[in-house]
Amino acid sequence: MYGYLGKRVNVGYDSRLYQPTLYTLIAFLGLWQLLSLFFSPRDLPGLVHLAEITYSVVSGADQFSFVEHAWITTQRILVSFVFIMVIGTVLGITMGVSKYKEFLTVPVMIFLTFPAVVWAFILVMWFGALTTYFVVVTVTVLAVTPYVAVNIWKGAESIDDDLLEMAHSFDLSTTAIWRHIFVPALMPFLYSSGRLAFALAWKLSLVAEIFGSSVGIGFVVHYYFGAVRADMIIAWSIPMMLAMFGIERALKIVEKRSFAWRPEVDDVHSEVKTA
Amino acid sequence: MVNRTIASEGDDLMSIHVTNLSKTFTEDEGEELVVLDDIDVTVGDGEFYTVMGPSGCGKSTLLNILAGTIPMDRGEIEYAGSPISPTDLPVGYVFQEPRLLNWRTVGENVDLVLRERDLSKSQREERIVDVLEMVGLHDERESYPLRLSGGMRQRVGIARALAVDPSILLMDEPFSSLDELTARNLRDDLLDLWKSTEKTIIFVTHDISEAVYLSESVTFLDTRGRIFHQSEIEHDRPREPDDPALLETEAALMKTFFDHMATIQSV
Incomplete structure (x- = not known):
């Protein structure tokens, strides 16, 4: 692994990413601050104002309880996530290896093209906007599962027949x-x-909440949309964005750890040995 | 140097007799493709037996049948004097590609094929150490395959095949994807292993110099799936890869091969 000055550095985690990322972030915030000077704070708040209202949202000073709404949204995301992964994995493996794949591939591809908003409207019309989990979770699961299924399907198809032949020649059990x-x-x-x-799941849960729920971050965002308060919409989104970004990074680190066998993942010992 | 007897008579105790072996594949378009047509093969105990042929002939199919991974259409196999199902032949298979689990260490790759057998943990451990020592990779036990060179990966493949302690080693063009220098090293190491373990080796290749350098006996398969020639290679060991005498044998065999191919193509 090489630092940005070309010096060899032995660090476990992507240090070379830090500085460029930092520059981009600073540039982005600078631009934001600059633009905010030309708008009313309600439409595009300056950084200081945004920090203040975000703090007031998180600390519970807003008219809606952040903990209550964020907690219900988090639960919906987690429940959806579990359903998406289980159904998507089973579908994907079936599409990749089983004899029923012909029956599944086209329907899944059609589902993939179906807009989440359409699901949201239909399910709200059928089941109303008052269910705590059902509508939001169902919309999210219906919209996201096909992506996972297709991804796993490609994985199942990529399993090397040569390895299976090797396994059979050495009489390995199923x-x-x-x-x-x-x-x-x-x-x-x-x-x-x-x-x-x-x-x-996080993005689509919010979409579903806007149309199909009277509680959750999406509901609050919808309320502030009605009140024409862009600054509050941004303030309510930021904490969840940061949380989701943190979770995504954490998953990435866990992923890296479990793939020590892939040379490109762990640069420190990746020089290939010669016979 | 030659203190092994060439097992051509087939009366050795542990020899393999294959008779009337046939295999036809049906292609997607419904066309029938005969890859092995009434083959008779006799491999003596401890013999280095090579099957030569152009790509697309049934060389690999023959090995796969002996390994029990694909069924034969017709034929009998006799081992150590009695009929045997190919799935019961005591074989270890070395493939053209290493076919290792890249997500398991070298040691775990070897252990994988031992787990299914009735061995205690310490017996397995002993085997792993033994076979990695044999192929010169005892220091790489904890390495992942993708960190090794192609030659080293192929050595792991050989170690894995040796781990099940087979009487017969099936090798399907094991050195064909390596550079020539690495391949030469591995060929010499293979000959040493063959000498010290006294295993029977059934080796498939399309490389005539490799066949002549390694083998005691070379059998030629043609694209119709028939054996058209068999030769004992009687040069003394150790052989030199560029020895003029070997080159002469290679040239003679190549002539036989091309003459034969010309006759079957003109029919």
């Missing part, structure tokens, strides 16, 4: 084949699907 070949081969796809599912 359990051993699953444990040592199928599951590890799918792991990269499970991780990337998991991160994708999390990122999409």
